[in-house]
Amino acid sequence: MATTSVLYVHRRDAKTLKSRLETENLLDKRFRMIQSASDATIVLENCNLPTTDSDVDAIASGQCIAVPVTDECVGRFGIRTKETNNKAASPSEGSWETYAIASGRQLCPFSSSALGNQNHAMISRLLQQNCDGRIEKSKQIDTQADAGILNLTKIQCVVIETLVNYYTESTKKSDNSLDQKELASFQEMAKTSVSSLSIKTCPKKLEVMGDDRTLVVPSTAFLLQEQETTNEFHQLLTNITSQTIHISRREDEYSTMCKLQQKLWENLASLYHSPRVVRRGDIDPDSGVRESGHRILWPLPVSITSSNNEATKCTNHGYIPQSTGPDSPGWITVTEHKISQSFDLTRVMFSRGNVTEKKRFGLLVQPDEYVLDMYAGIGYYTLPALIHGRARHVTACEWNPNAVFALRHNLKTNKVDEKATVLEGDCRLTLRALMANKTAGNGHYFDRISLGLLPSSEGGWPLAIECLNRENGGWLHVHGNVATTEREQWAHWLCRSLVSLSKKNKCSTHWHAVCHHIERVKSFAPKVDHYVADVFVGPLNSPLLSGRKGLDDVNATGVLHSGVFTATPLHVSTPSCALDTEGVIHQKWMM
Numbered sequence: 008m009a010t011t012s013v014l015y016v017h018r019r020d021a022k023t024l025k026s027r028l029e030t031e032n033l034l035d036k037r038f039r040m041i042q043s044a045s046d047a048t049i050v051l052e053n054c055n056l057p058t059t060d061s062d063v064d065a066i067a068s069g070q071c072i073a074v075p076v077t078d079e080c081v082g083r084f085g086i087r088t089k090e091t092n093n094k095a096a097s098p099s100e101g102s103w104e105t106y107a108i109a110s111g112r113q114l115c116p117f118s119s120s121a122l123g124n125q126n127h128a129m130i131s132r133l134l135q136q137n138c139d140g141r142i143e144k145s146k147q148i149d150t151q152a153d154a155g156i157l158n159l160t161k162i163q164c165v166v167i168e169t170l171v172n173y174y175t176e177s178t179k180k181s182d183n184s185l186d187q188k189e190l191a192s193f194q195e196m197a198k199t200s201v202s203s204l205s206i207k208t209c210p211k212k213l214e215v216m217g218d219d220r221t222l223v224v225p226s227t228a229f230l231l232q233e234q235e236t237t238n239e240f241h242q243l244l245t246n247i248t249s250q251t252i253h254i255s256r257r258e259d260e261y262s263t264m265c266k267l268q269q270k271l272w273e274n275l276a277s278l279y280h281s282p283r284v285v286r287r288g289d290i291d292p293d294s295g296v297r298e299s300g301h302r303i304l305w306p307l308p309v310s311i312t313s314s315n316n317e318a319t320k321c322t323n324h325g326y327i328p329q330s331t332g333p334d335s336p337g338w339i340t341v342t343e344h345k346i347s348q349s350f351d352l353t354r355v356m357f358s359r360g361n362v363t364e365k366k367r368f369g370l371l372v373q374p375d376e377y378v379l380d381m382y383a384g385i386g387y388y389t390l391p392a393l394i395h396g397r398a399r400h401v402t403a404c405e406w407n408p409n410a411v412f413a414l415r416h417n418l419k420t421n422k423v424d425e426k427a428t429v430l431e432g433d434c435r436l437t438l439r440a441l442m443a444n445k446t447a448g449n450g451h452y453f454d455r456i457s458l459g460l461l462p463s464s465e466g467g468w469p470l471a472i473e474c475l476n477r478e479n480g481g482w483l484h485v486h487g488n489v490a491t492t493e494r495e496q497w498a499h500w501l502c503r504s505l506v507s508l509s510k511k512n513k514c515s516t517h518w519h520a521v522c523h524h525i526e527r528v529k530s531f532a533p534k535v536d537h538y539v540a541d542v543f544v545g546p547l548n549s550p551l552l553s554g555r556k557g558l559d560d561v562n563a564t565g566v567l568h569s570g571v572f573t574a575t576p577l578h579v580s581t582p583s584c585a586l587d588t589e590g591v592i593h594q595k596w597m598m
C-alpha cells in the first residue's frame with residue numbers, strides 16, 4: 008500500500024465514478040479503490056457543492072469509497088469546484104464531478120498491474136479475512152499465481168507485503184513509475200524466501216493477549232542478530248536491502264533493516280487489530296520476584312525513535328517503559344470468567360494456561376472461609392476466592408512491588424478490596440508476624456491455603472501448616488511441576504511430608520493428610536506436568552470434611568483416586584521434583 012491522491016464518493020456511486028474517470032484516463036490504475044480511512048487527509052476546499060457535515064463524517068467513518076486518481080484529475084476537480092462555487096459554471100449532469108464528494112490523500116492498495124502479477128492483490132484481499140491460521144481455498148482460483156499464494160499463511164503474506172512495499176518505495180523513479188519486470192522478479196524472490204523461513208523464525212500463528220488484543224511475538228521470531236553471525240531472517244533482510252540501496256557502512260545497513268522490521272510490527276498489528284506488539288521473554292529463574300521478560304516492540308515512544316541507536320536496539324528486542332500503572336504503555340487488562348486482572352506486562356508475569364484452575368479454585372472456596380494466598384501475584388487465586396467463592400476474607404501475600412501494585416488495583420477494580428488484606432514482602436516474615444498476634448484455637452486461622460508457586464512450593468509447606476485452623480485443620484492446594492510418571496508417588500510423598508510437618512508444629516497427633524484430588528493444569532515440559540493437589544490436613548472428623556464423597560471410611564493418611572482410597576506407606580520414595588537438603592530444586596530432571 009502507498010499514499011496517493013483520491014476522490015471520495017458514496018458507496019452507491021463508486022462504480023459509476025470509476026467508469027467515468029476511466030473513460031477520461033483520470034483513474035490511477037496503479038492502485039485499487041478502498042474504504043475511506045479515518046486518518047485520511049480530506050481537502051475540504053475542493054468539496055463539490057452541496058457538501059454537508061454528514062458527507063465529511065461519512066468519509067471519516069469509513070462509509071465512503073476512496074477512488075485513486077491522477078494529479079490531473081485532482082487539479083481539474085479543484086478548478087471545477089471553484090467555478091461552481093462562483094456560479095460561473097456547473098458540471099454537466101452525469102459527469103464524474105457530480106459524483107465526487109471531496110478530494111484527498113490516503114493509503115490505497117496496489118493494483119495487480121502495478122505489481123506485474125496477481126500475487127500482491129491476492130495477498131491484500133486475503134489478509135482482510137480471518138487472520139488465524141492458513142489461508143482457506145476460495146471456491147474459484149482465478150490464476151496459477153493465486154494458487155501459489157493459497158499455500159502461504161497470513162503471517163507470511165504480511166511479511167511478503169512488507170518487503171514488496173519497501174521495494175517499491177525504494178526503487179520507484181522520479182515520476183513514480185516502476186520497472187514491472189524487476190518488480191515481478193523481486194516479488195517472486197520474496198515469496199520464495201519467506202516460504203522457506205522456519206516456523207521458529209516465522210510462526211504460523213501469533214498469540215493475542217488481553218482485552219485489547221496485544222500481539223505477542225515469540226522470542227525467536229523475526230529476530231535480527233547483532234553479532235557477526237546472522238540468522239535466516241537477518242540474512243533475508245540483508246538480501247532485500249542490498250538490492251534496493253547502496254550502503255557503505257554496516258551500521259547503516261543494520262539501521263535500515265531495523266526500520267523495515269519496525270514496519271513489519273506495524274503491519275502485523277494491523278492484521279490482528281492490535282494496539283501494540285511485544286516480544287515474549289523468559290522469566291529469570293534466579294529472579295526472586297519472577298519478573299516478566301516481555302518487552303514492547305511497537306509502537307516506540309518519541310524518546311526512543313528520536314535516537315537512532317536506541318531505536319535500532321528497541322525495534323529488535325523491545326523496551327521497558329519508564330512509567331507503570333494504568334495508562335502506561337505496558338499496562339494491560341485480561342478479563343477471565345468476569346474477573347478483571349490488570350498489570351504491567353513488562354514487569355509482571357502472567358500465565359494464560361492457569362485460567363481453568365483459577366475458576367476451579369474459586370468454586371472450591373466456601374462463603375464462610377478464611378483463605379490465605381501465599382503467592383498472590385496480581386490476584387490469580389485471590390480474586391476467584393473472593394468473587395466466585397465469596398470467601399469471608401482473603402489474606403494475600405506478595406513480595407514483587409509491581410505485582411503488589413497491580414493486586415491492590417485489581418481488588419479495588421473488582422470491588423472486593425474491603426474483604427482482603429495484602430501483606431507485602433517475604434511471606435515467611437509477614438505471615439509469622441501475623442500469626443504471632445493470634446491466639447491458638449480462636450478459629451481465625453486459615454481454612455484454605457493456596458500454594459501457587461512453581462516449579463515447587465515445598466519451601467512454603469511448613470509455614471502453611473502453622474497457618475491452618477488449629478481445631479479443624481484445613482485445605483492446602485499445592486502446586487508443583489512433577490514428572491508425569493511420578494504423579495502418584497508425588498501425592499503420597501506430599502501427604503507423608505505434611506503429616507510429618509504437622510507433628511513438628513505440635514498439632515494434634517490425630518491429624519492426617521488426605522489427597523482428595525490431583526488436577527493437571529497444563530504441560531510444563533516433555534513428560535513434566537503442572538499439577539495441583541487438593542490435600543486436607545487435620546482431624547478426619549473435621550466439619551470441613553462433612554459431605555465429602557469417598558471419605559466416609561477413611562481413617563488414615565493417603566490418596567483418593569477415582570473413588571478408591573490408598574493409604575500412604577510410612578516410608579515413601581522421594582520424587583525427583585523434591586528440594587535438596589539446602590532447599591534448592593534442581594531442574595535438570597525436567598530437561
